Amino acid sequence: MHGLATHAASAIFGLNPVWIAVALFIATYALIMTDKINRAILALLGAGLLILLGVLTQDEALRAVDFNTLGLLLGMMLIVNITRHSGLFQYVAIWSAKKVKASPWGVMLMMTIVTAVFSAFLDNVTTVLLTVPVTMLITEELKVKPYPYLFAQIFASNIGGTATLIGDPPNIMIGSAAALTFNDFALHLTPVILVVLVATLIPLWFVWGRHLTTDQQHRQRVMNFNEREAISDVRLLKQSLTVIALVILGFMLQRQTKIEPATIAIFGAAALLLLDNFGKDAEKQSQKVHAALSEAEWITLMFFLGLFVLVFGLEKTGVIRWMAENLLEATGGDFKVTTLAVLWASAVLSAFIDNIPFVATMIPLIKAMGPAFGGDPALLPLWWSLSLGACLGGNGTLIGASANLVVAGLAERAGTSFRFVEYLRIAFPLMLVSIVICHIYLYARYL
Amino acid sequence: MRALPIHRTEFASLRGADVVSEATRRMLTHYVTDLPVVDDDHRLIGMFRLERLLGSLLPKAALIGFGLDDLSFVSDTLEHLRKQMRTVADTPVRQLMVKAEHVVHPDTTPVEIVLLLYRGASNIPVVERETDKLVGMVSARDVLDALQP
Numbered sequence: 001m002h003g004l005a006t007h008a009a010s011a012i013f014g015l016n017p018v019w020i021a022v023a024l025f026i027a028t029y030a031l032i033m034t035d036k037i038n039r040a041i042l043a044l045l046g047a048g049l050l051i052l053l054g055v056l057t058q059d060e061a062l063r064a065v066d067f068n069t070l071g072l073l074l075g076m077m078l079i080v081n082i083t084r085h086s087g088l089f090q091y092v093a094i095w096s097a098k099k100v101k102a103s104p105w106g107v108m109l110m111m112t113i114v115t116a117v118f119s120a121f122l123d124n125v126t127t128v129l130l131t132v133p134v135t136m137l138i139t140e141e142l143k144v145k146p147y148p149y150l151f152a153q154i155f156a157s158n159i160g161g162t163a164t165l166i167g168d169p170p171n172i173m174i175g176s177a178a179a180l181t182f183n184d185f186a187l188h189l190t191p192v193i194l195v196v197l198v199a200t201l202i203p204l205w206f207v208w209g210r211h212l213t214t215d216q217q218h219r220q221r222v223m224n225f226n227e228r229e230a231i232s233d234v235r236l237l238k239q240s241l242t243v244i245a246l247v248i249l250g251f252m253l254q255r256q257t258k259i260e261p262a263t264i265a266i267f268g269a270a271a272l273l274l275l276d277n278f279g280k281d282a283e284k285q286s287q288k289v290h291a292a293l294s295e296a297e298w299i300t301l302m303f304f305l306g307l308f309v310l311v312f313g314l315e316k317t318g319v320i321r322w323m324a325e326n327l328l329e330a331t332g333g334d335f336k337v338t339t340l341a342v343l344w345a346s347a348v349l350s351a352f353i354d355n356i357p358f359v360a361t362m363i364p365l366i367k368a369m370g371p372a373f374g375g376d377p378a379l380l381p382l383w384w385s386l387s388l389g390a391c392l393g394g395n396g397t398l399i400g401a402s403a404n405l406v407v408a409g410l411a412e413r414a415g416t417s418f419r420f421v422e423y424l425r426i427a428f429p430l431m432l433v434s435i436v437i438c439h440i441y442l443y444a445r446y447l
Numbered sequence: 448m449r450a451l452p453i454h455r456t457e458f459a460s461l462r463g464a465d466v467v468s469e470a471t472r473r474m475l476t477h478y479v480t481d482l483p484v485v486d487d488d489h490r491l492i493g494m495f496r497l498e499r500l501l502g503s504l505l506p507k508a509a510l511i512g513f514g515l516d517d518l519s520f521v522s523d524t525l526e527h528l529r530k531q532m533r534t535v536a537d538t539p540v541r542q543l544m545v546k547a548e549h550v551v552h553p554d555t556t557p558v559e560i561v562l563l564l565y566r567g568a569s570n571i572p573v574v575e576r577e578t579d580k581l582v583g584m585v586s587a588r589d590v591l592d593a594l595q596p
Contacts, residue, residue: 137509230520415507
């Protein structure tokens, strides 16, 4: 690796900072994959070591953290966690199941759509945490196997999450780094995602849907569910929906107002907290705010924090630039080839490795290719191919995305097992089909 | 300083092979919500808790602990719950028993027992240190009894 970091000062003990940065990144990553130590701990330790060993200064490290991404994540986490206490998710799930008269295939169809739509606007993990238990309750009442429904929900959450800026952390990161807005994602990704969703439902019907049957009396039990009872707090529900609507409106007007997503999300969260706490005494407010703040996924946020620093270590030492140069060499500098290579490579890799560190590394890499392709605006298709590949690839295996593991975990607790190979046998091909659709879309629209 | 025994030395217990219907009968006869489960040597092997039994009447999805804050939308009848009860009636209690979270010994001090009960323990088995044999049960009622003048 010649020419790397020749300008960077040598780090502690005179060691070449390149090796430290690479070693720390790989070690952190490898340890995360073994699941032996919590990922937040590892990311923070890795980031800390990067500074302690002299590769970065604290100042550089802090500047490397994308607080827009963190703020958007935190804001949406807070909003969702307050909203879920109103019973909204359960209400929608039951209402939609009754709309199709609790027919087994109808319920599967509805739960898929509901999960996809929720995932597009709220984070995937929380969406499945809230919709999977209700789904399992319904399948238990209908006396049908829950596995097909849960499988469909895994796909729905990852597919839906790809559709918007805020649906999935990779999109948030890409949007933030590439200055892409909510509307950009809606215009460029939502169309193909709708096609992918429909295309996914067809094989699901073939494999499971057409075999699902149940008795009228079981369907009647579900029809007897009173969804209005699922709403535990009507006032909170109205307030939450209003804030969510305004927040999304805020995202849509980003180009006009120049106000970035993190501000909108955090402000929305604060506003909702105010509404929820208004008029209560100080101690009660303290309790409620403490509870709301602690429900945010700090592990995820701290993981992101450390990760940004680790990736910047690779950037500063020139490793990213080196990788970009090699990628360009391998694809012969051909934009079409590069774009499609990013799509397929992201998809396959994301199926096995966590897409967040992957996207975090790819973002500066793609930016580094900007000059080669005629400037940043020309990179647009590359961003879409990264987003589609990284987000949809997560469907491929059980470890591809956090939502997958959460669903599997919930299922185990309720007595349904999710085997790695069993899942992969149907999921991986289905995921490849969705990538083929994206390939055709990217080629037709941009290349 | 040896404490006065505040536990009961006469109590109902179950064997692992006893079925749920037998267990519930004893619970109702002896007015207890939990019964200790012992082996042939009268050693404690677990607790059969009414709570756990009630849990087995619920849809499995409700036991996950997340996502279903309440079941108020399920308009169920007592008859349905009776049906559920009938399906578990012949299950041996060893399949539904849990490990005893708290265990005390004949020489455990009264104040320690009261603290455990205050923090939420309900029917605590009293077990001999060396042999693990179950020699008594102590509940809040027993403490109240022992405190009567």
